[in-house]
Each structure stands twice: as C-alpha cells, then as structure tokens.
Amino acid sequence: MDAVTTASLDVSGLAFAYPDGHQALFGVDFSVARGERVALLGPNGAGKTTLVLHLNGILTGGAGTVKVAGMPVDKRNMAEIRRKVGIVFQDPDDQLFMPTVREDVAFGPAAAGMKGAELEARVHKALGLVGMAEYADRPPHHLSFGQRRRVAVATVLAMEPEILVLDEPSSNLDPASRRELADILRSLDVTVLMVTHDLPYALELCPRALILSGGVIAADGPTGDLLMDEDLMRAHRLELPFGFDPASVAGRR
Numbered sequence: 001m002d003a004v005t006t007a008s009l010d011v012s013g014l015a016f017a018y019p020d021g022h023q024a025l026f027g028v029d030f031s032v033a034r035g036e037r038v039a040l041l042g043p044n045g046a047g048k049t050t051l052v053l054h055l056n057g058i059l060t061g062g063a064g065t066v067k068v069a070g071m072p073v074d075k076r077n078m079a080e081i082r083r084k085v086g087i088v089f090q091d092p093d094d095q096l097f098m099p100t101v102r103e104d105v106a107f108g109p110a111a112a113g114m115k116g117a118e119l120e121a122r123v124h125k126a127l128g129l130v131g132m133a134e135y136a137d138r139p140p141h142h143l144s145f146g147q148r149r150r151v152a153v154a155t156v157l158a159m160e161p162e163i164l165v166l167d168e169p170s171s172n173l174d175p176a177s178r179r180e181l182a183d184i185l186r187s188l189d190v191t192v193l194m195v196t197h198d199l200p201y202a203l204e205l206c207p208r209a210l211i212l213s214g215g216v217i218a219a220d221g222p223t224g225d226l227l228m229d230e231d232l233m234r235a236h237r238l239e240l241p242f243g244f245d246p247a248s249v250a251g252r253r
C-alpha cells in the first residue's frame with residue numbers, strides 16, 4: 001500500500017462486549033487520514049473510552065479490525081502499535097511517576113532502547129513542543145495541573161507517535177491554559193483524535209467530528225455542521241454551553 005495514502009487510523013466493524021456481557025460497541029467504522037484532527041463526541045456511556053482502549057490494544061478480543069498506519073492492532077505487533085498510538089489520559093498523574101520531568105519524558109524512548117545524546121535531543125524536542133523545556137529538572141508534582149498536562153503530552157510526543165489520542169484535554173484547565181494547549185495541539189504535525197465533552201474546544205481544534213452514541217457512529221462530518229444540527233444534538237444528549245453559537249466559530253478556524 002502507498003504510505004502517503006495509508007490512513008493513520010482505520011477502524012472497521014469494531015464490536016466489543018465486556019466480560020460481564022455488556023455490549024459497548026456494535027460495529028464501529030471510520031478512518032482518519034494522516035494529519036487530520038478529529039473530535040470524538042458522544043454522551044456518557046456511549047463507548048468512547050472503550051473505543052480508545054482498542055486503538056493501542058489495551059482492549060482486544062472483539063469483532064472487527066483496527067489498523068494504525070496500515071498495521072493491524074494485534075498481539076504480534078503490540079510494541080510497535082504502542083509506539084505509534086500515544087494516548088494522553090485525562091489525569092496527567094496517571095502518566096507522570098518519575099522524580100523529574102526529564103526522566104518522565106525520557107521513559108518511553110529509553111524503554112524502546114534510545115540513549116545518550118539521541119535520547120537527550122528527543123526529550124528536549126518533546127518538551128520544547130509543549131513549551132516546558134525549562135522545567136526539565138523539576139519534579140512533576142511541583143508543577144501546576146496545566147503544566148503537568150503539557151508534560152503528559154510531551155511524554156507521548158517523545159515517542160513520535162503516528163496518532164495522538166487525547167482524553168478530555170481541556171478538563172480542569174483555566175481559560176489561558178486551555179487556549180495555550182489548543183495552540184500547542186494546533187502546531188503539532190501529528191494526527192489527533194480528541195475525546196471531549198467540551199464542544200467549543202472540539203469546534204476550535206477539530207475540523208471534523210464523530211458522534212459515537214450507543215456504541216455506533218451516529219454522525220461523521222464537519223464539526224460545525226454537527227454542532228449546528230439541533231435534532232442530531234438533542235438525539236445524542238449533546239448540549240452546547242449557554243449562549244455559545246457554533247456559527248460564530250465555524251469557518252474562521
């Protein structure tokens with residue numbers, strides 16, 4: 001297959017039931033082109049986390065396929081898949097556990113065998129991308145929540161992933177930190193899939209959105225069009241913040 005036309009992410013017929021029998025995904029199909037930024041929207045319990053956990057093989061065993069840069073997510077190539085799919089979890093403290101920021105960002109590449117000047121350059125680059133280079137020697141627990149989230153993004157970027165998956169990246173950020181993170185995400189040359197309940201943030205950052213509802217993709221299209229479709233929004237329990245007009249943002253991204 002031509003590497004230029006290979007999708008970053010291709011999900012086909014993905015269905016999954018938890019061991020207790022609860023069926024969370026009922027046949028999910030979508031694909032994300034290299035360099036796209038896509039929001040994954042949907043009400044509580046829609047299956048968003050279940051879907052994300054399939055992207056790097058934390059959950060497996062259901063029906064259908066997930067391919068990352070053309071490579072199927074399965075047990076044989078899990079190490080490579082985990083390198084290609086960088087997931088930034090909602091709580092940065094789930095991702096930061098070393099004595100210093102530098103060691104946290106170095107952890108993944110070092111585990112993959114990188115060392116010396118190459119490792120140092122990789123860490124410096126990742127921290128630079130999120131504007132945290134000067135914090136390299138600080139203990140993560142001395143940083144603010146917003147700074148820790150940026151470092152968590154850097155730990156993932158240090159692996160130079162094919163696709164960056166973010167779970168609620170704007171949660172608990174003050175307005176300035178929220179905007180700064182948006183600027184960082186917009187500046188990255190990477191495919192982004194962003195799970196969020198923050199619909200203005202989705203609109204600001206992602207030209208395209210998917211609505212996952214009841215374990216199926218209920219809509220896939222330009223984020224502004226989806227957010228302006230009142231019937232669609234109501235049907236999937238999605239609500240815009242009071243006074244927010246998506247028409248005022250769509251088209252001026």
Ligand SMILES: Nc1ncnc2c1ncn2[C@@H]1O[C@H](COP(=O)(O)OP(=O)(O)OP(=O)(O)O)[C@@H](O)[C@H]1O
Nearest residue numbers: 018020022024042043044045046047048049050051
């Ligand atoms: N470990 C589990 N065992 C059984 N059912 C589960 C498990 N984890 C999630 N579920 C169920 O699967 C469905 C999808 O859950 P999931 O967490 O994927 O939804 P979500 O869209 O991420 O929701 P939220 O927006 O609330 O985070 C829900 O009905 C949930 O109760």
